[in-house]
Amino acid sequence: MSKIHVTTTVNGDATEFLCDPRETLLDVLRDRLSLTGAKEGCGTGDCGACSVTVDGRLISSCLMLAAEAEGKEIGTVEGIATGEELHPLQRKFIEHAALQCGVCTPGILVAVKNLLERDPDPTEQQVRYWLAGNLCRCTGYDKIIRAVMDAAAEMRGAA
Amino acid sequence: MRYHTPESFEDASAIAAGAEGVTRYLAGGTDILVQMRSDIVTPDDLIDIKHIVGVKEIARSDDGGWRIGAAVAGAELGEHDGVGADWPGVVEAMELVGSTQVQGRATLTGNLCNASPAADSVPAMIAAGATVSVTGPDGPRKIAVEDVPTGPGQISLVRGEVVTAVNLPARGPGGGDAYLRFTPRTEMDIAVVGCGISLTRDGDTITSARVALGAVAPTALLVEAAAAALVGGTLDDGALDALAAAAEAACNPIDDKRGTIRFRTHVAGVLARRVAKIAYDRAGGAK
Numbered sequence: 068m069s070k071i072h073v074t075t076t077v078n079g080d081a082t083e084f085l086c087d088p089r090e091t092l093l094d095v096l097r098d099r100l101s102l103t104g105a106k107e108g109c110g111t112g113d114c115g116a117c118s119v120t121v122d123g124r125l126i127s128s129c130l131m132l133a134a135e136a137e138g139k140e141i142g143t144v145e146g147i148a149t150g151e152e153l154h155p156l157q158r159k160f161i162e163h164a165a166l167q168c169g170v171c172t173p174g175i176l177v178a179v180k181n182l183l184e185r186d187p188d189p190t191e192q193q194v195r196y197w198l199a200g201n202l203c204r205c206t207g208y209d210k211i212i213r214a215v216m217d218a219a220a221e222m223r224g225a226a
Numbered sequence: 227m228r229y230h231t232p233e234s235f236e237d238a239s240a241i242a243a244g245a246e247g248v249t250r251y252l253a254g255g256t257d258i259l260v261q262m263r264s265d266i267v268t269p270d271d272l273i274d275i276k277h278i279v280g281v282k283e284i285a286r287s288d289d290g291g292w293r294i295g296a297a298v299a300g301a302e303l304g305e306h307d308g309v310g311a312d313w314p315g316v317v318e319a320m321e322l323v324g325s326t327q328v329q330g331r332a333t334l335t336g337n338l339c340n341a342s343p344a345a346d347s348v349p350a351m352i353a354a355g356a357t358v359s360v361t362g363p364d365g366p367r368k369i370a371v372e373d374v375p376t377g378p379g380q381i382s383l384v385r386g387e388v389v390t391a392v393n394l395p396a397r398g399p400g401g402g403d404a405y406l407r408f409t410p411r412t413e414m415d416i417a418v419v420g421c422g423i424s425l426t427r428d429g430d431t432i433t434s435a436r437v438a439l440g441a442v443a444p445t446a447l448l449v450e451a452a453a454a455a456l457v458g459g460t461l462d463d464g465a466l467d468a469l470a471a472a473a474e475a476a477c478n479p480i481d482d483k484r485g486t487i488r489f490r491t492h493v494a495g496v497l498a499r500r501v502a503k504i505a506y507d508r509a510g511g512a513k
């Protein structure tokens with residue numbers, strides 16, 4: 068099977084890789100680029116653990132072929148912190164204990180960061196709908212929602 | 227699997243026409259990638275249409291309607307003010323598809339061509355009188371949306387044909403449309419029944435209507451008897467009863483864990499009443 072050469076940008080860095088035509092973007096991020104933040108919870112679009120942004124749009128990386136990433140800008144959880152300094156969302160998730168096993172967390176962070184870029188002041192209901200495709204088996208969601216609302220408030224104050 | 231990125235629909239069509247094995251198009255991939263992953267479909271040729279100029283465009287057509295490129299994602303459609311103002315029912319139906327992540331990729335065209343009987347946007351598009359533009363070995367043609375699916379997973383396009391865009395007609399004055407579905411959960415679920423209705427009013431009187439049902443038969447249905455129950459009236463109780471009865475009579479659903487035949491048939495009538503009221507209010511100028 069001949070490999071496809073893809074040129075893309077991941078978290079701001081120009082990146083190239085070779086992939087098989089059937090490989091998903093999630094496979095390539097994890098197995099070829101060693102970016103293991105995005106997780107495979109289901110592989111079929113149901114859980115959101117593989118959430119990344121492509122040209123600023125939130126998607127499930129298990130439902131996109133790596134070959135489709137040609138010329139695109141990919142954003143993953145690894146790009147959220149600034150060096151050693153955690154993003155307010157990451158800090159608030161720790162403060163509110165909004166994670167237990169952590170498998171859903173990278174996807175949720177990417178998803179809510181994308182929401183807050185569109186709307187810095189969402190209602191709780193908006194956040195819950197936005198995250199309807201991000202499943203968490205551990206927390207019962209409330210702590211996640213509280214962490215998001217708190218982080219959003221802090222980010223608005225800081226702005 | 228060969229992955230193709232043609233730059234024109236003519237090239238896409240030629241690749242599909244010349245391919246010998248299993249061929250699929252890749253729009254948003256939210257159906258086809260799931261099917262590949264579960265080994266339901268193993269394409270020999272996968273033709274990504276997203277490198278074709280204009281596939282992401284939403285444009286006014288000459289007749290005052292809208293032309294929605296085959297790769298426009300649900301989120302992009304939802305953010306477009308013009309289409310939502312004219313056809314809120316089509317937009318709300320497409321926005322019900324999947325999660326935020328799925329909305330980032332899923333398209334009207336893929337929803338239609340995947341040919342699930344429960345596809346949410348399809349009854350809304352049928353009610354709206356939408357057509358698809360197709361390019362193929364015998365040149366371009368337009369097909370009414372209700373004539374595209376022929377059974378679960380089956381469509382009427384011939385080998386080498388590819389959908390280039392979805393066309394919504396001009397809304398015109400006094401028009402309104404709406405879509406509702408019944409699902410056990412609020413989000414992330416498949417329609418047990420879906421209903422789309424579009425109608426026009428002159429004052430309080432309904433002058434034209436189209437009623438479509440999803441998930442109650444092997445394909446989405448255009449129910450002419452249900453539309454006839456509305457036209458000429460003012461949506462009084464008698465008209466709503468006749469509408470519900472006609473919707474129920476059109477149902478030929480399956481019995482499964484998500485809904486029995488009796489339940490689905492009953493819900494079709496209930497939804498038709500609710501959707502007709504929303505479409506009627508919108509046609510009367512309500513937002």
Ligand SMILES: Cc1cc2nc3c(=O)[nH]c(=O)nc-3n(C[C@H](O)[C@H](O)[C@H](O)COP(=O)(O)OP(=O)(O)OC[C@H]3O[C@@H](n4cnc5c(N)ncnc54)[C@H](O)[C@@H]3O)c2cc1C
Binds near residue numbers: 253414417
């Ligand atoms: C988690 C999840 C939730 C979902 N929820 C819903 C839901 O609530 N309601 C619902 O209706 N659907 C739902 N779906 C199904 C899917 O998202 C929709 O059917 C979507 O609209 C498919 O569009 P796509 O662009 O992703 O299609 P693709 O997967 O790209 O293509 C689907 C089919 O259409 C064909 N096709 C694509 N483009 C063309 C073209 N230009 N010409 C001819 N044929 C073409 C392909 O060959 C393929 O067979 C869900 C899917 C997932 C993964």
Ligand code: FES
Binds near residue numbers: 108112115116118
């Ligand atoms: S792994 Fe992609 S949505 Fe579950």
Ligand code: FES
Binds near residue numbers: 167202203206
């Ligand atoms: S913390 Fe375990 S799945 Fe969310």
